Amino acid sequence: MQSKFPEMEPRILEQWQGITNLVAKLCRVPAALIMRQNDDTMEVVSGSEHPDSPYQVNEKAPLNGDLYCETVIKTQKLLHVPNALKDPVWDHNPDIELGMISYCGVPVNWPDGTPFGTLCILDRVEKHSTDEEKDLLNQFARIIELTLELLVSNRRFENLSLQDGLTGIANRRLFDVVLKREWAQSHRLKLPLSPLMCDIDFFKNYNDSLGHVQGDECLKQVAEALSAVSKRELDLCARYGGEEFAILLPNTEPKQAFELAEQCRRAVAGLQIPHPSSAVCDVVTISIGVCTMTDSGDVSETALIRAADQALYRAKQGGRNRVEICPTVS
Structure with a gap:
């Protein structure tokens, strides 16, 4: 209204x-x-x-x-x-x-x-x-x-x-705006801030084998599943680009961030979307990198995302369909 x-x-x-x-x-x-x-x-x-x-x-x-x-x-x-x-x-x-x-x-x-x-x-x-x-x-x-x-x-x-046209969730532009705001507030109040960087495993193979229409439908379902997990009032789930998603978890300690990341991973696997060209599973899965800026942290928002991205890279190098958490940054 x-x-x-x-x-x-x-x-x-x-x-x-x-x-x-x-x-x-x-x-x-x-x-x-x-x-x-x-x-x-x-x-x-x-x-x-x-x-x-x-x-x-x-x-x-x-x-x-x-x-x-x-x-x-x-x-x-x-x-x-x-x-x-x-x-x-x-x-x-x-x-x-x-x-x-x-x-x-x-x-x-x-x-x-x-x-x-x-x-x-x-x-x-x-x-x-x-x-x-x-x-x-x-x-x-x-x-x-x-x-x-x-x-x-x-x-x-x-x-x-500020909205991704395909999935309906926040886009990279909105994520960057909210990240800057939440980073400043977390830094001022000395609160933890945890971003999750998520990537659909072997999504290029999925698109190549099943076509872009199926690929788009897959992205929509994954976005919906991730949003359903990151549903606290201040959480933000965004499509970061291509098959990559980013979730921002304000005032979230490393242990809780890891648990939420595991929930995201299980939620996507639980969709049971067939993935005939995946090298790790017969359904669509995701890899997730987690990083937390501690309450005493003085790291920039850019460095925080970079650290989460490095954790995501380790998750993919370690076999995919897994969560990798980096040491807290300060």
Whole structure:
């Protein structure tokens, strides 16, 4: 549901500030607001900078059925209240306590149709909004929705650029970004950090004998199996390139890292994917290199991956379908 995602960027909030200031000026009211619906509150995302407006950005009001904006979101229609003091429906409306007795608002939605919130104007005196003012609100609401559409599209593009197109897991680019971040945090907090480098045994032979379509299907299944093992909140499983996968295990000691690597190895072998051209087994297997930066470590992230790669090389030299762990690095 997009109503909780993504967060507003500063440049968007700056643009919306201009919208609320302009709407307030054109409609001759002290308060023009862009409101956002959260789980159980309505939040002021942007508000006109007018001395007579009682609203503050980030201010929240509980959703209790008494808010003007709740009605707009529920009905998905424009709501016009010239004077709330004359309608008992609004007796418990908190805006009246702030002296804001007139309201006109329109819905604002995410691209998928779920409610984002409202664009509205409020005044301290009775106000009969004109048709032109109502049209103005609708037009600016559409501009806000176009901004939301662009925001979602950009975020989707960012996600795609960090995702492996074949397997759907993280790609090398995202792995490198997360590695840099986790390395810095592990170094600062003196916590262990363990990368696993995994390689499908004799994958070139697999492709040559069964074809690239089968090869792609094999990669997908292996990615799924590895992801199922590395499922802790901070673990990251990525396709590192070709038939190689990398798994990052923050705050993981060498013994636990080795155990997780063994689980990965067994999970892939357990897929029972036939591999007629393997020299070690009749099903697809993987070799894994493990390395851990200790809590006192001062090794670079590049050296850490290089050490795990060297352990992977030893695993392949030692017969494949095995886990090799290098000494902890510091």
